[in-house]
Amino acid sequence: MFAGQDFDLLNIIRIVVDISLVAYVIYKAITIIRGTRAVQLVKGIAVILAVWFISSFFGLRTLQWIMGNSVTYGLLAIIIIFQPELRRALEQLGRGRLFGRASYVEEDETLKTIDAIMKSTKYMAKRRIGALISIERETGMNDYIETGISMDANITSELLINTFIPNTPLHDGAVVMRENKIAAAACYLPLSENPFISKELGTRHRAALGVSEVTDALTLAVSEETGSISITKNGDLHRDVDEETLRKMLEKDLMAENNSSSIWQWGGKKDG
Structure with missing residues (x-):
């Protein structure tokens, strides 16, 4: 009797370990793709699987056949589509970072970041120094970070200003911020x-609007012609944003990430 109980106990332990390992692998996979555009692709796959299940349950044979073939031939497509994320996972595994702790953004660090952005943009706007600053949020910007010069530096107003000083190596392109650090500069x-974009706007503003159309990044552009500050998010461009409105926008959006998501309220002159 005791031998049988020991066997059952071993089975229970084995099942618990098995489930725990699978759950951990899934968790790490989520942390790897979180902050990348692959999140949207995963959502699309989930929709396909849900439709496949529903079509099977209700006997919708044509739809079931279409979804079944989509899943069958989708494996190769997934490998191709997720190639950057797979490479990232293998690189982390090779560096021993797969089991590292997740990083958490502190509220006071976010406030320091906002202060640095405010101080630097005010300085550059007054002197008509062109600048382009993109702040990564939920959708990852690895593809754009890799086009620039890696920095991984603490954010200060002095560093931001020096980066965009004309005729310096890093002034041409965008600064991309991630988790209250400058991830890279001179990014495309x-x-x-x-x-429908105004003909008055140049490449810098078109880039700010362009990245907001494919990611949920918050992007600031300082015009070197007029010294005005513009800000973009979710495909919306708002021009001539004053200092008070800019701070409210940054605090409303960036501080919300430390707590919970909130509705973003815009101010300033809307264009595009």
Whole structure:
């Protein structure tokens, strides 16, 4: 009787360990793709699987056949689509970072970041120094970070100002921020193809609007022609934002990430 109980206990332990390992692998996979554009792709796959299940349950054979073939041939597509994320996971595994602790953004660090952005943009706007600053949020910006010069530096107003001083090695391009650090400078951002953008706007503003159309990044652009500050998010461009409104926007959006998501209220002059 006791031998049988020991066998059952071993089975229970084995099952618990098995489930725990699978759960941990899934958790780490989520942390790897979190902050990348792959999140949207995963959501799309989840929708396909849900439709497949529903079509099977209700006997919708044509739809079931389409979804079944999508899943069958989708494996190769997933490998191709998720190639950057797979490479990132293998690199982390090779560096021994797969089991590292997740990083957490502190509220006081976010306030320091906001202060640095405010001080630097005010300085550059007054002197008409062109600047482009993109702040990563939920959607990752690894593709754009890799186009620039890696920095991984603490954010200070002095560093931001020096980065965008004309005729310096890093002034041409965008600074991308991640978790209250400057991830990279001189980054290339995608240009918006919106035909309704004002002809007055140059490449810097088109890049700010373009990256907001494909990510949820918050992007600031300082015009070197007028010294005005513009800000973009979710495909919206707001021009001539004053200092008070800019701070409210940054605090509303960036501080909310430390607590819970909130509705973003815009101010300033909307364009595009």
